[in-house]
Amino acid sequence: MIASEGFINRLNAVFDSARPAAVALSGGVDSMTLAYAAHRRMGQAVTMFHAASAAVPVSATARVKAYAEHHGWKLRIVDAGEFADERYLANPSNRCFFCKSNLYGTLASLTDAHLFSGTNTDDLGDWRPGLKAAEANRVRHPFVEAQMAKSDVRALAASYGLTDLAELPSAPCLSSRMETTLRIEPHLLRAIDSVETHLRRELSPETVRCRVRQEGVVVELDGRTLDRLSDGQRMRLADQIRSAFGEARPVQFDTYKRGSAFLREQTS
Numbered sequence: 032m033i034a035s036e037g038f039i040n041r042l043n044a045v046f047d048s049a050r051p052a053a054v055a056l057s058g059g060v061d062s063m064t065l066a067y068a069a070h071r072r073m074g075q076a077v078t079m080f081h082a083a084s085a086a087v088p089v090s091a092t093a094r095v096k097a098y099a100e101h102h103g104w105k106l107r108i109v110d111a112g113e114f115a116d117e118r119y120l121a122n123p124s125n126r127c128f129f130c131k132s133n134l135y136g137t138l139a140s141l142t143d144a145h146l147f148s149g150t151n152t153d154d155l156g157d158w159r160p161g162l163k164a165a166e167a168n169r170v171r172h173p174f175v176e177a178q179m180a181k182s183d184v185r186a187l188a189a190s191y192g193l194t195d196l197a198e199l200p201s202a203p204c205l206s207s208r209m210e211t212t213l214r215i216e217p218h219l220l221r222a223i224d225s226v227e228t229h230l231r232r233e234l235s236p237e238t239v240r241c242r243v244r245q246e247g248v249v250v251e252l253d254g255r256t257l258d259r260l261s262d263g264q265r266m267r268l269a270d271q272i273r274s275a276f277g278e279a280r281p282v283q284f285d286t287y288k289r290g291s292a293f294l295r296e297q298t299s
Contacts, residue, residue, distance in 0.1 A: 038187065039068075041177035046072040049145035049171065053138060056081045056106075058091025060199045061149030061181070063098060064188045065173060069147065070104055071191075079104050080138050082111035085217035086130075086206045088224050111137045120215045124160075124293070126206065131164035139168055146170045153181045200238065210244045210292045219243055222276045226250070229271065234259075241272070242292045247281030248272055254286050 046052065046069055054066045056079045069077045081095045092108075099106035111134040113119045119129040138146055148165055150172040155162075165172070174184060181201075189197035205220040226241040226248075236256035242249040250272065252260075260268075269282040 035183070035186075038177050038179055038183055042068055042173055042179075043072050045171070045173040045176050046077075049147070050076045051142075051144040052077045052147055053142050053144040054079050054147045055134060055138060055149075055170070056095055057149070057204070058087065058095045059149070059202055060188065060196050061151055061174065061184055063094065063149075063196050063199075064184050064191075064193065065147060065149045066098070066104065067102065067191060067193060067196075068187065069173070070102060075105060077105070078142065078144065079106045080141070081106065081108050082134055082137070083108050084111065084114060085220040086113070086204045086215075088202065088205060088227075090228065091202070107141070109137060109141065114215075114217065122206070122209055122211060122213055122215050124211050126160075126211075126215075128160035128164050130204070130206070131161035132167070135164055135168035135170055148172050149184075150175055151179055151181050151184050207290070208240060208242050208292055210242065213243060213245065219276070225275045226272050229275070230268070233268070238287045240287060240291075244292065247283065248276065249283045249285055249291075251285050251287040251291065257284060257286055260284065 050073060052069060052073060054062060054069055054077060056062045056066050058081065066079050079095070079099060081092065083092050095106065098104065111130075113130050113133040116129055116133055119126055119133065135146060146168065148170050150162065150165070151174040155175065179187070185197045205223050206215050208223045209215055209219065223241045223243065227239050230236065230239045230241075230250070230252075234252070234256050237253040238251070239256075240251040242251060250268075265284055272282045273280060
């Protein structure tokens with residue numbers, strides 16, 4: 032994959048129109064690639080803000096810190112305050128709105144810079160309450176302004192030699208693993224992160240999600256990895272997963288389904 036020169040030129044035009052700037056950096060492929068491109072163009076006129084919390088995988092925070100140190104980014108680690116917001120903790124179908132409202136509100140209180148997110152055009156087709164929070168806080172989406180889809184973002188990362196980012200699997204925040212209306216609890220999110228990290232090391236799956244549902248824990252894997260699991264492996268892994276959660280929750284294995292923990296409210 033080679034990024035189009037047109038994309039890069041359009042991105043640079045966005046960067047040139049927004050100095051100083053601040054990137055909301057989650058640690059995923061989109062925001063990391065945006066941060067790299069923005070710093071390449073803007074240098075110290077851009078600051079990276081990473082909100083570290085129980086909802087963020089430990090590996091994502093480590094990736095942010097490693098990139099910042101290696102590339103000389105100005106990085107600020109912040110607490111966005113969502114875990115003090117009962118509206119977020121209640122985990123309604125529009126939980127992302129409260130999460131992003133806390134994030135962007137916190138960043139706006141810390142800087143007068145233009146706020147950037149890593150949203151791309153593919154994200155616009157989903158039901159994403161977080162985009163409403165971005166709009167309310169005047170957050171700009173450089174990839175959207177440059178008309179870049181997810182594949183274009185990956186191509187851009189590859190063109191910069193950032194192979195680790197170009198091939199990084201999509202990984203929504205850990206709260207997305209909690210079934211809608213189940214209360215967001217930090218200890219559950221830490222268990223989810225621990226389980227997914229262990230399964231990546233043990234099975235090298237293409238995709239893994241550890242979902243917490245009303246009826247127990249459901250581990251979703253890509254079909255090929257799931258088919259490779261023997262009965263003995265399933266029993267052993269189920270015991271390890273229950274141990275990670277510290278309680279006797281039922282554990283099931285299933286094929287990965289995007290957003291399967293999300294239950295959108297029914298409207299009449």
